Amino acid sequence: VPNGVWVIVGLLNFIAYTLDGVDGKQARRTNSSTPLGELFDHGLDSWACVYxxxxxxxTFGRGSTGVSVFVLYLLLWVVLFSFILSHWEKYNTGILFLPWGYDISQVTISVVYIVTAxxxxxxxxxxxxxxxLYRDLFTAMIIACALTVTLPMSLYNFYKAYKNNTLKHHSVYEIMLPLVSPVLLFLLCTAWIFVSPTDILEVHPRLFYFMVGTAFANISCQLIxxxxxxxxxxxxxxxxxxxAVVLFVVTSGFAPTSETLLLYVLTAFLTLAHIHYGVVVVSQLSRHFNIRPFSLKK
Structure with a gap:
């Protein structure tokens, strides 16, 4: 990879992070803050987690000094659960607290790209x-942020709402409802990895990650x-x-040589379905609030 590419990626990542932080302030400054903007903001964030x-x-690769594809899969889920936890918190408390672990990670990622150049x-x-190794440092940072910042703060804010009697839901089932689909997604995808006859994660790691991230993004958007x-x-x-259907086909032996094709078809289907969901929801919200997407004009 040419050094210039790392510089561009580092700058673009920092610009994206900065714009992600100021979009809400800009919306309030222009008196254009709506639930549609919140959906755009956090909905796209949920899909960006995988990237x-x-x-x-x-940057670390997959060799002896790099990261195995399964470890990276687990780290991806640490990030995904950290993301959904904040929205689980808002679903129950009505308040979204975004821990500063995200800010640290984005600045660090940008610096890593520039240093790599x-x-x-x-x-x-x-x-x-x-x-x-540096990969161990990054792994420790991701896990530490999740366990020492995101999880404790979400639980603390949930506890405060409970003590103040301001929780929006009171039964354990209703409280934990937003976590059912993410947990099932994790179990299904992890089961696929372990029973895969062609070692699908090792052969197509990025495609598998993207499939997981897309399904997770749809779950997150519906929760938002x-x-x-x-x-x-x-x-x-x-x-x-x-x-689940693809997992059944893979484990049943109906298509022992078509696992890669099934992954491609499934990923394409989920991607198109998620884009369609986004377009429909944005159109409905735009009509409801009588606004135009990407425009301040009414």
């Missing part, structure tokens, strides 16, 4: 302290719509069904 994780770990990817392969409209979250997202 942030996979691209930054591409200067020193080359080979610099990340050498130990930085004793026998600890529920929390904005104060409606009940559905326990099962429909995208779990085609994933």
């Amino acid at each position: 942030f994780v996979v691209t930054v770990y591409s 200067i020193v080359g990817v080979e610099a990340w392969y050498a130990p930085f302290l004793f026998n600890f 719509v529920c929390q904005m409209s104060s409606t009940r979250c559905q326990p099962l997202n429909w995208m779990l069904l085609p994933i």
